Every structure is written in structure tokens, then in C-alpha cells.
Amino acid sequence: MCEDCGCGDPDILPIDVHHKLLTDNDLRAAHLREHFVEAGVLAINLMGSPGSGKTALLEATATRLGDAHRIGAVSGDLATDHDAQRLRRAGILAAPITTGTACHLDAKLVHDALHHMPWREVELFFIENVGNLVCPAIYDLGQAANVVALSVTEGEDKPLKYPVMFRKADLVVLTKIDLLPHLDVDVRAIRDGLARVMPDPRVIALSAKTGQGVDEWIAWLNGSRADSCRRSPR
Amino acid sequence: MHEYSIVASLVERVELELAAHPGAHATRLTVRIGEQSGVEPSLLRTAFETFRVRSACARAELVLEPVPASWRCARCELELAPDAPLRCPRCHRPAVLAAGDDLILERIELEVPDV
Numbered sequence: 460m461c462e463d464c465g466c467g468d469p470d471i472l473p474i475d476v477h478h479k480l481l482t483d484n485d486l487r488a489a490h491l492r493e494h495f496v497e498a499g500v501l502a503i504n505l506m507g508s509p510g511s512g513k514t515a516l517l518e519a520t521a522t523r524l525g526d527a528h529r530i531g532a533v534s535g536d537l538a539t540d541h542d543a544q545r546l547r548r549a550g551i552l553a554a555p556i557t558t559g560t561a562c563h564l565d566a567k568l569v570h571d572a573l574h575h576m577p578w579r580e581v582e583l584f585f586i587e588n589v590g591n592l593v594c595p596a597i598y599d600l601g602q603a604a605n606v607v608a609l610s611v612t613e614g615e616d617k618p619l620k621y622p623v624m625f626r627k628a629d630l631v632v633l634t635k636i637d638l639l640p641h642l643d644v645d646v647r648a649i650r651d652g653l654a655r656v657m658p659d660p661r662v663i664a665l666s667a668k669t670g671q672g673v674d675e676w677i678a679w680l681n682g683s684r685a686d687s688c689r690r691s692p693r
Numbered sequence: 694m695h696e697y698s699i700v701a702s703l704v705e706r707v708e709l710e711l712a713a714h715p716g717a718h719a720t721r722l723t724v725r726i727g728e729q730s731g732v733e734p735s736l737l738r739t740a741f742e743t744f745r746v747r748s749a750c751a752r753a754e755l756v757l758e759p760v761p762a763s764w765r766c767a768r769c770e771l772e773l774a775p776d777a778p779l780r781c782p783r784c785h786r787p788a789v790l791a792a793g794d795d796l797i798l799e800r801i802e803l804e805v806p807d808v
Binding site: 469470471472473474475476477478479480481482483561562563565593594596597598622623624626654655656657658659 | 695698699702703706710714717720724729730731732764778779780787788789790795796797798799800801802803804805806807
């Protein structure tokens with residue numbers, strides 16, 4: 460009962476909790492990151508729209524690297540394991556994560572999937588996220604870097620429409636550039652858009668079909684792996 | 694629709710507080726929601742209205758406090774003008790996000806029973 464004036468109102472107790480709402484996921488992601496770093500595995504969170512060419516990028520990566528690196532991946536989709544099957548055919552150690560209705564991967568889903576695969580044997584580990592430019596951006600998965608695949612067919616204004624996703628990207632891979640002669644799309648406009656939402660925009664233009672740009676992408680991966688190994692005990 | 698999983702974690706945190714205060718119920722929750730948090734206030738509200746039925750938040754009002762994004766230079770400490778390119782106007786280094794990416798449950802207000 461209110462003790463100030465006897466009005467009969469019940470007591471209201473304010474509690475300042477200052478609780479970050481994604482704390483549980485962030486803690487699990489930190490745990491995953493420790494594992495990846497300790498094992499010397501470069502983990503990449505690969506995001507992008509459905510059909511942006513994420514799986515094709517990984518197939519092209521495996522083809523170019525051959526046996527030089529062992530590559531692992533988990534592939535998130537609402538239904539089917541089609542992407543994981545494609546990745547396996549390309550020689551990648553791959554497992555599907557079927558999310559049902561969830562529009563993104565979270566650290567728990569990735570952690571559970573890792574328990575069922577020999578991920579420590581690989582050097583590069585890709586977390587192919589659910590195709591979506593919104594939700595995956597805010598879930599840390601323990602990755603060393605975020606890469607966003609953006610295809611030239613998606614329109615020039617995607618970076619401005621989905622600023623949070625692109626702000627979190629360490630690298631944007633502009634895919635399907637072999638289609639440029641058939642499209643009315645201005646790559647400069649895409650780059651300008653990225654510069655408005657990314658403080659330090661890094662872009663690699665690439666075609667998984669013709670192989671153009673794949674060397675630059677491999678060089679970026681090797682550089683990132685070297686950086687990450689310098690921080691790891693292995 | 695990741696807003697639903699965010700509401701689930703909001704409800705969990707409130708349940709924790711209610712367990713520590715037997716007989717109380719939540720009347721108001723205050724959440725700071727950054728413009729760059731990746732969470733849409735209207736969708737969060739819809740998810741809350743859907744989820745709170747029969748939960749620890751059934752009688753709670755959700756107050757959302759928007760936090761605008763602000764960028765600054767980590768070296769010069771200059772704050773960038775809204776919608777300016779994300780580079781320091783003085784030294785041209787990439788700017789850093791100084792505020793606006795948070796999603797924080799700031800306060801829970803409980804109605805506690807007479808003692």
C-alpha cells in the first residue's frame with residue numbers, strides 16, 4: 460500500500476536492469492569464437508538475400524582452392540538441405556541447419572551443428588546464413604568476419620534500404636557480374652550506396668560462373684586467415 | 694521476424710525478476726531501441742502484444758525509447774552531421790557508430806502486493 464498519502468494505490472517498484480536483450484546469444488557466440496580462434500579456424504558469417512549467390516560463391520571457392528585448404532560449412536535454410544548437398548558435391552565438409560520458421564541463424568543453432576561435424580579439421584569455416592538482409596545482421600555467431608553477398612541483379616539501392624546489414628559487413632562480395640552486359644545497373648551507384656552505410660567499404664566484384672574476381676576473394680580470405688592465426692595459439 | 698525471439702528474451706528477464714518478488718506483477722517495461730539496432734519498433738510492439746498473453750508480461754505496458762544513430766571520429770572525436778558520409782570531415786578516417794545500435798531493457802516496474 461502507498462505509504463505516502465494513504466491513497467490505497469499499490470506500491471510500484473522500479474528496477475533498473477539495463478539488460479542487453481541479446482545477451483544469451485552474445486555469450487554463446489563468444490564461446491564459439493573462443494573455439495574457432497583456439498583451433499585456428501577462420502569462421503566467416505556469409506549473409507545475403509535469397510538467390511544472391513552465397514552457395515555459388517562457396518562452390519567457386521572450393522573449386523579454386525582444390526585441396527589447398529580444407530573447407531567446412533553449415534548452411535541455414537527454412538526447409539530442405541539442398542545447399543548443403545551442393546556444397547558437399549563441391550568437396551566441402553557441409554551440414555544443413557534447417558531452421559523451420561526462423562529467419563536467421565543464432566549462436567545456439569551453429570553450436571549444436573558443430574557438435575556433429577569434425578569442424579576442427581578445416582581451415583576455413585563458412586556459416587552460410589538464411590537468405591535475408593534483415594534478421595541475420597544482429598545475431599553474432601562467433602565469426603571472425605561478416606561477408607555479405609550482393610548480386611548485381613538486386614538493384615542499386617539495397618545498401619540504402621538495408622543499412623544495418625551492410626554496416627556490419629567487413630566485406631561485400633558483388634556477385635553475378637557476368638550479367639552486367641544484360642542489365643541496366645550502375646556498379647558505381649552500388650558502390651556509392653555502400654559508402655553511405657559502411658564507414659570503410661570493401662567490395663570485391665566477382666562472377667562465380669566465369670571465375671572473375673575469385674583470386675581477389677581468395678587473397679582476402681588468406682589475408683584474414685593470416686590475421687586470425689596471429690591471434691591464435693595454433 | 695526476429696522480433697519474436699527478442700520478446701521471448703524480454704519475457705524471460707521479467708520472469709527472473711518476478712521470481713525474486715513473489716506475488717508481484719509487471720506493469721511497465723522500458724526498452725531503449727537504437728535506430729541501427731536492426732529491430733523495428735512497430736514490429737517489436739506487435740510481437741510483444743502477441744506474445745505477452747498468458748506470460749509474465751500479460752499486464753505490462755511496453756515503453757519504447759528510440760535512440761538515434763550518431764557517428765563520430767575515434768581520433769578527432771568530431772561528431773558527424775546526420776546523413777553525412779561516414780568519414781571524419783577532418784582526417785577522413787572511417788567513422789565509428791557512437792550510439793544507436795543498442796537494444797536494452799532499461800527498467801522493469803513491478804506492482805508489489807501489500808505487506
